[in-house]
Amino acid sequence: MRVAVLSDVHSNLGALEAVLAEIDAGGFAELWFLGDLVGYGPKPNECVALLQERATICLAGNHDLVVLGKIEIDAFAGEAAAAARWTQTVLDDTARSFLDTLQPQAVAPGAELFHGSPRDPVWDYVLDDEAAFWSFAATSEPLVLVGHSHHALEISNGENLRGGPAAAGTTLELGPLRRLLNPGSVGQPRHGDPRAAWLEIDFGAARATFRRTNYPVERTQAEMREVGLPEALELRLAFGI
Numbered sequence: 352m353r354v355a356v357l358s359d360v361h362s363n364l365g366a367l368e369a370v371l372a373e374i375d376a377g378g379f380a381e382l383w384f385l386g387d388l389v390g391y392g393p394k395p396n397e398c399v400a401l402l403q404e405r406a407t408i409c410l411a412g413n414h415d416l417v418v419l420g421k422i423e424i425d426a427f428a429g430e431a432a433a434a435a436r437w438t439q440t441v442l443d444d445t446a447r448s449f450l451d452t453l454q455p456q457a458v459a460p461g462a463e464l465f466h467g468s469p470r471d472p473v474w475d476y477v478l479d480d481e482a483a484f485w486s487f488a489a490t491s492e493p494l495v496l497v498g499h500s501h502h503a504l505e506i507s508n509g510e511n512l513r514g515g516p517a518a519a520g521t522t523l524e525l526g527p528l529r530r531l532l533n534p535g536s537v538g539q540p541r542h543g544d545p546r547a548a549w550l551e552i553d554f555g556a557a558r559a560t561f562r563r564t565n566y567p568v569e570r571t572q573a574e575m576r577e578v579g580l581p582e583a584l585e586l587r588l589a590f591g592i
């Protein structure tokens with residue numbers, strides 16, 4: 352079974368559509384989404400509708416929970432708070448109802464999924480060995496999949512922890528070591544590459560590949576200007592930072 356693992360779309364419809372086109376062309380059996388459907392970007396309702404239709408597993412992220420009012424908006428500073436407030440004003444009932452059903456963690460055959468980490472599925476960032484160590488200790492499936500940091504990452508758990516940032520095109524042979532993988536972000540990548548980041552897992556071939564997909568960044572930026580989202584959020588998309 353081949354699975355496309357996506358995370359952190361953040362209302363970037365152009366990026367999501369481009370990745371879905373590749374998924375459609377690639378014959379994937381399932382789409383697993385690791386949370387943050389909304390926040391930052393200009394098209395929340397459209398992104399929620401597409402993910403509701405396409406994702407076999409769909410997690411909630413911290414931004415989704417803030418927009419729903421389940422977490423106080425004060426948890427965010429500056430631009431994130433401004434974008435969350437704007438999203439609250441435009442989110443339709445259908446999207447709100449679907450987001451309301453989502454949890455920040457899930458289990459699938461061979462994998463445990465979290466928006467943040469097993470320690471704190473909503474807020475914890477797995478960016479270093481210490482957080483990875485606790486993530487392996489708190490889980491038992493061969494794969495631990497996390498989002499939230501917007502950084503593509505692969506860490507394996509053998510005698511020592513090994514790994515780090517995962518460059519575009521990185522392919523890993525899975526097993527016998529357990530792996531912690533972060534696909535990176537579809538809608539607001541932060542590793543210095545503006546392309547939408549996602550992860551392909553081929554369970555049959557025991558292989559995972561870090562993918563990047565071009566999308567019309569200028570279109571998303573124009574949509575952000577149109578609705579008055581903070582300029583810094585728009586500018587960073589061109590650089591993937």
Ligand code: ZN
Nearest residue numbers: 359387412499
């Ligand atoms: Zn995010």
